[in-house]
Amino acid sequence: MDVYRASKSRSQNRKGWYVTFRHPLRKDATGKVGLKVRRGLGTADDQEADLLVKQMNELLLDDTLWSIHAKSRARSLYDERVIAAFYEDLEPMQMTDLKAVRERELPYPRREEDYNQIRFTGGHERYEGLRQLLGLADEPFLQSNAIHAPHYELEWIACDSPTYEAVVTFLPFxxxxxxxxxxxxxxxxxxxxxxxxxxxxxxxxxxxxxxxxxxxxxxxxxxxxxxxxxxxxxxxxxxxxxxxxxxxxxxxxxxxxxxxxxxxxxxxxxxxxxxxxxxxxxxxxxxxxxxxxxxxxxxxxxxxKRFHSLPQGRWTYTSEEWPECWRFQAKDPNVTLRILSILTSQDESKCGKLLTPLVEGIRVRGSFSGRKGIFTVGPEKTDRVLSTNTMKGIDQSHTLVWVQETKRDSYDHMLPTLRYLISTGQIEKLHLCMHGDESEEWQRHAGQALEILLNDVKRELGWTAYSQAERQILRNSLYFSVEEVYERTIHTIEEYELLSVHPIYTNMMLSLIVKDACDAFYQKLETQDGLREKALCRRFAELGEDEYGGMKPQALMFTTLTETFYRSFFTQPSGWSHEDLTNDKREKAIAAICMHFSKALRTYLQANVCHQQIAEWQGAYGRNGKNANKKRAQDLNGIFEEVLPSSHRLIDQPKCVKHLYGLMKEAIESSGGILLS
Known part of the structure; x- marks a missing residue:
């Protein structure tokens, strides 16, 4: 039997000690037992740290304690910090929600305070919208281009405050x-x-x-x-x-x-x-x-060592003694902005002295331009399928402002976001702000490009989607200034009301709709090289993420299901409770159902693709040796089939149809619709 030993070390910018050891039950990426782990000991005292390391070495020598079932017995023998360091790694890892960390340190205003949450999206132009509203056009950390688009989430709470505060969260260890x-x-x-x-x-x-x-x-x-x-x-x-x-x-x-x-x-x-x-x-x-x-x-x-470059502030640390977040405040806004510029610089001449790659998110609170609101910008990519994090950011906003260059020849990069908003019942959030040349010629060009985009929507999601998007963009929300958007939306925080309009559905076609969704998902699911597939498995198995290198299986599954149900079911009711209804009322009733369905579906997929199959993801990641790539591909296929089976296996897995029927039924009835069995 291998002998495992623990040792203590001190963090670069901390007085406290942490312990490092090779875990006798956890495997590394090569499939070998003995993964190296690091955990904080919660003490700066040398003698106390030595005692804890001694206890860890005793535990590492006693293989009768190497089981999660032996945790209670080990508790009677060793310090709780030793127990946490050893047994925490025997349970599936849950990555810290860093947005929740920022919320803990610097919370959003309460909803009753009437703060509109405006999210800027689009290409790198989205930062232009934030600069305009905050009056910070010259700030380097808000500058963006197609090459150096920020990779972190930026949240700005604009309020009447005598101080300027910021909290920065960092990539986990x-x-x-x-x-x-x-x-x-x-x-x-x-x-x-x-x-x-x-x-x-x-x-x-x-x-x-x-x-x-x-x-x-x-x-x-x-x-x-x-x-x-x-x-x-x-x-x-x-x-x-x-x-x-x-x-x-x-x-x-x-x-x-x-x-x-x-x-x-x-x-x-x-x-x-x-x-x-x-x-x-x-x-x-x-x-x-x-x-x-x-x-x-x-x-x-x-x-x-790069964390040393930050000035004095308040730090919090993870169990690995790794910086989790850093908070500071100042009375001078220029001081706050200067520090944020240090944190987010992309200056190639300063390579080796920057902290930028480790920044995961920034939240700022202060008084800027006399405006009130919560403004966010995320690290969005213009892929055909939006990432799960981008979807969540849209869901949490009250208003979504797409900032678009008027002189762009094509607006097709807007299509994934537009499809998402329509199929999840959130199209009324969208406001389009054209940036750049405002001449009559370019306004006409923008209108023509948008009409082409709307025709793409009609081709993929149907006439109802075209009608919703056309009304929202061309009639209600096309602007040439973010100030117009702000004034239009600042007092429009609304909850969806239960309408006295009842669409009537029958479930006769449900099996065919699910079959269409299955076929579409597996057609869009692309095979990648072995290294990328292994890295994807690691994201699910160890890092609490669901995408890598353009592979977004969970987001693709969600998008495929919501769009298929929108196009083939929700927009095709068998009848209505009233015949003399306007299209506007019909579309709002359908949007309410789509919103309920998408929320329930996201929870369902998160549980069934990620949490309940963590052992399967870990097994796929741990594949090594001959034919490992082929076996890993089979593992992945098995994981996906468990949630959304291929169409030829649907008859053998009726639980998929049953689960989706339950989600659909609850969405329809909770939104005031009627489902006839």
Whole structure:
């Protein structure tokens, strides 16, 4: 039996001690038992820390206590801090809701105080709307372009306050470590597969699929800026420490490559054109090297030093002794804005001294421009399927302002958001603000582009969707100034009322509708390379997330179901309780049903795709060795089939139809509709 030992260490910017040890029951990414964990001891006293480490070592030597069922017995023997450090890792990890942390530190005004929550969306122009309302056009941390769009959630509480307060939440320890490991792995793979120094530097210093720029935290190298289009290196000084990291990756990449060619009979050609078998074998071997662990530990320690750059404020920490949030206040707004600029800088000349990649969210409260409200901007992407976080941000807002350049040739990037608002009954939140040239020519151009967009809506969701969107955009909510939007919506916080209009439905077509949704989901579900599928499994299994690298299975499932039910069922009632109803009343009644259904469906999918199948996600992530990629793909298919089976298996899993029928029935009846069985 392996001997597991614990040791104590001190955080870079803390007096308190934390314990590190390899867990005898938890597996790392290579499938080997002995995952390295880190937990705070809650003390700055050396002797007390030594006593706790001694207790942990005793626990690690007693394998009769290595079970969640032995937790109560261990409690009678050891300090509660030791119990928490060891047994917490035997239960499914629940990532901290960092928005809830910001709410705890700096809460939103109460609803009865009549604060409208306005969310700005769109491309990088969405920050223009926030700047205009707050009168902060020159603030660098609110500047955005297509290349350097902020990756964090920004929340601004504009109120009558004598002080200016801010709370900043940071990426969790495990998520930061995951990003770093993926950068190191991809850098080594790219070099081993003949990518050269510039590919190694590019993947090491900038995450391939996430907005995590490691170069901003540890420094950069000229090779990062070299591309296949230009071989000239810019005037960037060589960072010796970064160069040392790169040398380690380079030498280890070649050693792992040679070993795989010997043990797996891989050829030079297979590394030049790598398959999933090559990529996954390389990752598994590289992760198992002690040099990999030492490199990640060194990088995490170096990154942790960046928190020293913040001025005095109030810190809170996680159980790993990792900064969770930082709060400060000032009487001078310029001081607040200057500190926020330090936190969110994208200045390439300051690489190695920035904290930007670790910022997860910012909430500010203060008096700006004499306006009152809650204004938010999120890290949204213009993908065909919105992320779950983007959907939640829209749901929580009272008003959604899409800021759009008038001179754009196409507005089709608006389509996913528009489809979401319609299919979830929230289209009345939308206000469109055109930014840029306001001449008659460009206003006419905007109208034509919007008409093309509305025709796309009609093609995908039907005539009712077209009617709803057309009325909301072209008649009610097309503006050329965010001030107009603000004045129009500042006093329009409304709850949906139960209408005295009753759509009547029959459930005869439900099985066919569910079959259509199943077919659509599996047609849209794209197969990805083995590394990305494994990284997706890690998000579900360990990081409390549901997407990676463009893969959004839970969001795709939600979108497919809501749009299918909207198009094929909710907008097709068998009749109405009154015949002389206006289209407006009919559409509002349908919107109320869609809103109830979408809320219930989100809860259902969160429970059934994530929480209830956490063991399946962990098993899929832990796949290694021969045929691991094929088995992982089967695992993923099994997870999805459990919730939304493929159409040919629906007859064998009637519980899917039963669950969806229950959600649909509750949504219709709670909104005043009638469902005939």
């Amino acid at each position: 495990e998520k930061t470590k995951a990003y770093m490991e993926e950068c190191v792995i991809k850098a080594a793979i790219s070099y081993a597969c003949d990518g050269g120094d510039h590919e190694l530097a590019r993947h090491f210093l900038q995450h391939e699929h996430e907005p995590f720029a490691l170069r901003q935290l540890i420094g950069t190298t000229p090779a990062f800026y070299v591309t296949r289009f230009t071989a000239t290196q810019p005037n960037v000084s060589v960072n010796e420490q970064v160069q040392e990291y790169i040398e380690i990756i380079r030498s280890q990449a070649l050693q792992v490559r040679e070993r795989l060619m010997e043990t797996h009979d891989f050829t030079e050609k297979q590394f030049t054109y790598p398959t999933d078998d090559v990529l996954l074998a390389f990752e598994e071997t590289w992760r198992g090297e002690i040099e990999f662990t030492l490199l990640i530990d060194a990088l995490m320690e170096e990154v942790e």
